[in-house]
Amino acid sequence: MADSTADGVERRLPTDEARELLSLVRDIARREIAPHAAEEEAAGRFPRELFALLSRSGLLGLPYAPEYGGGGQPYEVYLQVLEELASARLTVGLGASVHTLSCHALAGFGTDEQRAAHLPAMLGGGLLGAYCLSEPSAGSDAAALRTRAVREADGDWVIDGTKAWITHGGIADFCTVMARTGGPGARGITAFLVPGDAPGLSAAPPERKMGMKGSPTAQLHFDGVRVADDRRLGTEGQGFAIALDALDSGRLGIAACAVGLARAALDEAVSYARERRQFGRPIADFQGLRFLLADMATQVEAGRALYLEAARLRDEGRAFGRCAAMAKLFCTDAAMRVTTDAVQVLGGYGYTADFPVERYLREAKMLQIVEGTNQIQRVVIARHLVGPESR
Known part of the structure; x- marks a missing residue:
């Protein structure tokens, strides 16, 4: 199934549904995103209302299962949607990619109960996610992260530490957080799903960047953030x-x-x-x-x-x-x-x-x-x- 783009290039798409989806995305990009991109980037404005539109249109959960509100689309289609969004404004394309990344741990490693409880709102409920792996002293060497989660007597976890270079830092509704629960190295890390408004979670002022000024990037500080064990994703030590x-x-x-x-x-x-x-x-x-x-x-x-x-x-x-x-x-x-x-x-x-x-x-x-x-x-x-x- 081929699809002609504006420049005449033929794209191979697997289904009629995929062709219609890409046509919808191009229309949104042309009407809603591109006309305001330059002004909003210069002003450093994040287009939250656009992400609400993308969520309502089913575009923030494309590669995930329909039973949880996802689009059930293959990556072959989902990535071409990202390309269209990014061609209109990178802040939007990258934001959609980061949101999808933030849902990955729950969709792939959560229990059925966890997915049913959280995934529909994350995929189509207007929420925005952040992915929290990097730290000020652990970038490329992510296995050296220091943010720690300690299990309390009641079974809850308490997270302390700082995450760095977080896209949507300070505005995300939920965060997928990697924290150390065991010894040093990759095997001591566990994944958690943390609400964006959790007590003790705060954001530093956004980084002053040379580009992508409309997309906030900030450190996130975890100061005694309490997370229930039913928000632990996967087994202990599986986080990395x-x-x-x-x-x-x-x-x-x-x-x-x-x-x-x-x-x-x-x-x-x-x-x-x-x-x-x-x-x-x-x-x-x-x-x-x-x-x-x-x-x-x-x-x-x-x-x-x-x-x-x-x-x-x-x-x-x-x-x-x-x-x-x-x-x-x-x-x-x-x-x-x-x-x-x-x-x-x-x-x-x-x-x-x-x-x-x-x-x-x-x-x-x-x-x-x-x-x-x-x-x-x-x-x-x-x-x-x-x-x-x-x-």
């Missing part, structure tokens, strides 16, 4: 495995968002090249610029092909971790190259805030860092190829 399982899928979300951002930069560059005239003709006539645009388009298409290959492996129940790391690495590096070249196509205008490509460039840099830096992706890929490093 749950976190890594979620990140394999989350990296595909970042890859899809990167392709959406790169596509937006390419579209802007092509449009400008057709209209801008120098030496009596459109600059799109000049071979040097035509070749630059051709390379940009190739990066976009190659990135999409790679993330979709990983998605199809996942949908078939096959190992996809290596391909997910490759997709995150390639797509985000490609977004950095494409947005840099888009600025070059626009010349001096590309360096001004009058055109969106300078914002795209600032946003692309972030994608090379989040959910595992691209250096970590290379470590993951190399381990699949030649095994772990010698100690």
Whole structure:
């Protein structure tokens, strides 16, 4: 089943339902997201009302089971939805990806009772999630996290510590939190579902970032946050495995968002090249610029092909971790190259805030860092190829 995009590229979609879904998303992106993106990013405004709309439209639970309010869509479709959202505004595409990541632990490792109690509101009830793994001293080395959960005599857990670089920090309605319940290392970590308004949970002022200013990123402080044992996800000590399982899928979300951002930069560059005239003709006539645009388009298409290959492996129940790391690495590096070249196509205008490509460039840099830096992706890929490093 093929679907033609605005630029004439044929997409392969598995069902008529998927084609209609992508058409709906494009309509929302065109009418509700893109027109306000530049103004709201410049003002640092988070579009909470848009996320309420996405939730009502069933777009915040697409890859999860319908019996819990999810869309039952394969990752092949879900990721293309993220690409469309990110092409209109990265804050929205990335936010949808992070929300989906935040639901992963409950959907995949929670009990039937836990899923029935919490998942419907998380997927379609207007809630927004945060994923809490990184800490000020535990980023790439996430297994070294220090946030601790201690079990009390009544069976409840009390969490103390600080999480860092949390997307939706301070505005999330729920947080999936990895905390240490045992000894050092990966085996001492457990996952918890923590309400966003839990007593003792507070947020630091949002980080002052070079891009993605509309998406709040903040430290979260846990000061004696009490969590009932029925909000523990999985078994004690399983938390780090749950976190890594979620990140394999989350990296595909970042890859899809990167392709959406790169596509937006390419579209802007092509449009400008057709209209801008120098030496009596459109600059799109000049071979040097035509070749630059051709390379940009190739990066976009190659990135999409790679993330979709990983998605199809996942949908078939096959190992996809290596391909997910490759997709995150390639797509985000490609977004950095494409947005840099888009600025070059626009010349001096590309360096001004009058055109969106300078914002795209600032946003692309972030994608090379989040959910595992691209250096970590290379470590993951190399381990699949030649095994772990010698100690």
